Amino acid sequence: MMAAMKSVIVGTAGHIDHGKSALVKALTGTDPDRLEEEKRRGITIDIGFAHLELPSPGGEMLRLGFVDVPGHERFVRNMLAGVGGIDLVLLVIAADESIKPQTREHFDICRLLGIQRGITVLTKSDLVDRDTLEVVRLEVEDFLQGSFLEGAPILAVSSRAGAGLEELKRELVQAAGGTHQRDASALARLPIDRVFVMKGFGTVVTGTLLAGTIAKEEELELFPGRRRVRVRGVQVHGQPAERATAGQRTALNLAGVSKEELARGMMLAPTNTFRTTRRTDVSLALLPSARPLKDRARVHLHAYTAETVAEVVLYGGKQLAPGQSGFAQLRTAEPMLLLPGDRFILRQFSPVVTIGGGTVRDAAPLAGAKANAETLLPVLANGTAPEILAARVARRGQAGLALGDAVAETGWRQALVEAQAASLQGKLLRFGDVLIAQEAFSQAQRETLAAVEEFHRANPLVAGISKEELREKLGLSPEVFGAVLEALLREKKLAITGEQVRSAGRSLVFKDEEAESKRTIEQAFSGAGLKVPALKDVLAGLRVDKATAQKIVTLLLRDKVLVKISDDLVFHRRALEELRQRVNAYKAKSAKIGVAEFKDLTGVSRKYAIPLLEYLDRERVTRRVGDQREIL
Ligand SMILES: Nc1nc2c(ncn2[C@@H]2O[C@H](COP(=O)(O)OP(=O)(O)OP(=O)(O)O)[C@@H](O)[C@H]2O)c(=O)[nH]1
Ligand SMILES: [Mg+2]
Numbered sequence: 001m002m003a004a005m006k007s008v009i010v011g012t013a014g015h016i017d018h019g020k021s022a023l024v025k026a027l028t029g030t031d032p033d034r035l036e037e038e039k040r041r042g043i044t045i046d047i048g049f050a051h052l053e054l055p056s057p058g059g060e061m062l063r064l065g066f067v068d069v070p071g072h073e074r075f076v077r078n079m080l081a082g083v084g085g086i087d088l089v090l091l092v093i094a095a096d097e098s099i100k101p102q103t104r105e106h107f108d109i110c111r112l113l114g115i116q117r118g119i120t121v122l123t124k125s126d127l128v129d130r131d132t133l134e135v136v137r138l139e140v141e142d143f144l145q146g147s148f149l150e151g152a153p154i155l156a157v158s159s160r161a162g163a164g165l166e167e168l169k170r171e172l173v174q175a176a177g178g179t180h181q182r183d184a185s186a187l188a189r190l191p192i193d194r195v196f197v198m199k200g201f202g203t204v205v206t207g208t209l210l211a212g213t214i215a216k217e218e219e220l221e222l223f224p225g226r227r228r229v230r231v232r233g234v235q236v237h238g239q240p241a242e243r244a245t246a247g248q249r250t251a252l253n254l255a256g257v258s259k260e261e262l263a264r265g266m267m268l269a270p271t272n273t274f275r276t277t278r279r280t281d282v283s284l285a286l287l288p289s290a291r292p293l294k295d296r297a298r299v300h301l302h303a304y305t306a307e308t309v310a311e312v313v314l315y316g317g318k319q320l321a322p323g324q325s326g327f328a329q330l331r332t333a334e335p336m337l338l339l340p341g342d343r344f345i346l347r348q349f350s351p352v353v354t355i356g357g358g359t360v361r362d363a364a365p366l367a368g369a370k371a372n373a374e375t376l377l378p379v380l381a382n383g384t385a386p387e388i389l390a391a392r393v394a395r396r397g398q399a400g401l402a403l404g405d406a407v408a409e410t411g412w413r414q415a416l417v418e419a420q421a422a423s424l425q426g427k428l429l430r431f432g433d434v435l436i437a438q439e440a441f442s443q444a445q446r447e448t449l450a451a452v453e454e455f456h457r458a459n460p461l462v463a464g465i466s467k468e469e470l471r472e473k474l475g476l477s478p479e480v481f482g483a484v485l486e487a488l489l490r491e492k493k494l495a496i497t498g499e500q501v502r503s504a505g506r507s508l509v510f511k512d513e514e515a516e517s518k519r520t521i522e523q524a525f526s527g528a529g530l531k532v533p534a535l536k537d538v539l540a541g542l543r544v545d546k547a548t549a550q551k552i553v554t555l556l557l558r559d560k561v562l563v564k565i566s567d568d569l570v571f572h573r574r575a576l577e578e579l580r581q582r583v584n585a586y587k588a589k590s591a592k593i594g595v596a597e598f599k600d601l602t603g604v605s606r607k608y609a610i611p612l613l614e615y616l617d618r619e620r621v622t623r624r625v626g627d628q629r630e631i632l
Contacts, residue, residue: 006056007063007237007248008176009208011086013079013110015100016043016071019123019159020092024068026159027169028052032068044070047082047193049206049249051237054173062176065237065249067208071102076109076354077300077307080345081193081264083109084304085208087179087247088172089118091149095156096127098136099143105354108287111147112357113343117175119153120144121168126158182246187413188212188220189337190250190268191304197259201233205262206251207305214252214268215243221271222257223337228271230255265306267337275408276335281327281362281373282344283381284312288323290348290355295319300352301330303344303360308334312346315373325358327377329365338363339411340380340388364409366395385412389420390427393435398444400436400480432479444484447474449493452503461514461555464495464502517542518552525562525572530579530604530612535570565615569608579612580621587631594628 012020025031032048048068056062069079089110144150153171157164194206218231233253234241244250295318301310316326342360361380379391393401406417429436455465471481488494495504524538539549556562564570599609616622622629
């Protein structure tokens with residue numbers, strides 16, 4: 001059955017003219033050099049593709065997809081677009097030339113990308129004698145020491161004469177059997193490496209499916225840009241298929257998008273799942289051959305088929321020494337869709353050479369992440385899945401982490417996030433779709449209690465604070481706030497009546513008649529304008545005792561609802577505000593005002609006019625000059 005067939009992507013690597021393309025053609029029958037210019041110049045310019053099916057020892061077929069890369073140093077960026085999705089590498093070294101600069105650079109790239117398996121092929125064996133071949137073999141063994149290819153097969157092959165090809169196929173089957181199977185049940189991501197139009201089909205994109213499954217008729221999101229496209233048709237290794245699964249060379253016929261809107265470097269993924277970023281926290285390794293990397297250096301960043309310029313903000317100091325590793329933040333010129341675990345390559349800004357690479361740890365760093373990079377990044381880099389989730393939730397504090405955000409940050413399916421969260425019982429809590437650390441939740445409870453107490457202190461005559469006001473004050477999400485209230489209610493630390501929250505120990509200080517009295521006083525003054533009643537008359541009409549009435553007045557004065565301008569004269573704030581405006585307007589007519597004019601202007605008697613003018617003097621609205629007031 002087709003679906004059971006294991007797919008493995010094999011990439012070539014090696015110096016220009018060392019026989020990579022010839023080897024792919026000798027193995028598969030397909031010339032990976034498809035461009036006219038490539039055929040004319042006899043060199044590879046862009047990545048090329050071919051495939052081969054071989055029976056595995058168990059009897060089932062093994063499907064090998066080949067990505068052939070150019071060796072020319074000017075086309076390393078094309079090489080990088082091809083090498084991102086490969087499972088095993090054929091390191092091609094011509095027996096008549098041995099190790100050359102791009103042998104080293106391509107191999108460095110393979111190591112930085114964390115490629116685990118491969119075979120070294122000494123090509124053009126027909127051009128050298130036995131002794132030369134043995135010398136080259138020794139050189140190569142030396143070169144591979146300490147790398148993932150140490151101990152892996154080194155085979156001599158002549159693509160021209162056909163020598164060594166059968167043995168190479170056997171070793172390919174062997175090596176392919178040991179490659180790590182990509183996760184077909186994960187969330188799909190397809191980095192686009194080619195875009196073209198096929199007559200009768202329309203727009204087609206190709207790429208190596210990194211993870212997941214893409215089926216015909218599925219809707220996908222294109223990054224960057226978040227545009228939606230529909231998969232009209234699927235081809236796998238050149239054959240029409242119902243779906244493509246992780247690790248397969250995949251071609252998609254897309255509806256809803258034109259060739260001009262697509263480019264190498266874009267990524268297809270499920271809809272409404274991921275976000276792009278311009279800031280990515282990473283583990284970074286600098287090659288021993290590189291120059292020291294300065295903090296804030298500009299570099300070229302390559303990740304899968306994407307390429308952009310990035311600024312490297314080092315977390316560990318002012319510079320990174322050759323051969324050293326450290327944590328850093330990459331600030332990219334273009335938005336990128338990256339996930340933890342993704343590998344990348346850095347090339348020097350100028351001259352352009354490969355200087356290092358690393359692994360994405362966090363493509364959703366919080367602002368000011370540098371402060372806790374030292375504690376967080378080691379966990380993200382080396383922790384177990386539950387430890388990573390716990391750290392991601394903890395850093396969100398009382399806001400918590402929504403499940404959808406957890407998926408976007410980790411790249412894990414929601415079911416996996418939920419399973420990991422469940423395994424963290426006691427450390428993580430879940431309310432609705434929000435995860436929150438137990439520690440942050442306890443803190444939120446303490447702060448909520450304190451905020452309620454504080455409200456009571458500041459508003460002794462109000463029964464309680466409204467839920468919404470309290471939530472806003474605390475800055476909690478509705479889910480977390482609801483859970484906090486519920487917990488405090490259960491522990492009998494808070495009491496809730498309708499929309500009002502109060503301390504549980506607090507009796508209802510605020511009785512109906514008190515509220516009514518407060519309203520009565522306010523209204524008595526706000527309705528009177530400047531012709532205010534005597535305070536004691538207003539208080540005498542209230543339904544509360546004298547002491548309580550006095551307390552209410554004190555509060556109204558403290559809150560500046562009422563303003564006392566002399567021992568027995570109290571005004572509403574709004575009346576005084578209007579008075580200021582009127583006096584200021586009068587200035588247009590005259591710069592000065594006497595008591596008589598003031599009485600005319602305001603309609604108040606002398607009894608009120610004098611204290612009011614004195615008040616205005618104090619407030620520096622007016623200044624006394626003899627019997628007159630100058631309006632300031
Ligand atoms: N004698 C001999 N010549 C070979 C062999 N393999 C390749 N060649 C020749 O070497 C030249 C370069 O081969 P390619 O396969 O194009 O080399 P390449 O590594 O793909 O080169 P780039 O893609 O440009 O980096 C061609 O002229 C091939 O015919 C071989 O096994 N024996
Ligand atoms: Mg080639």
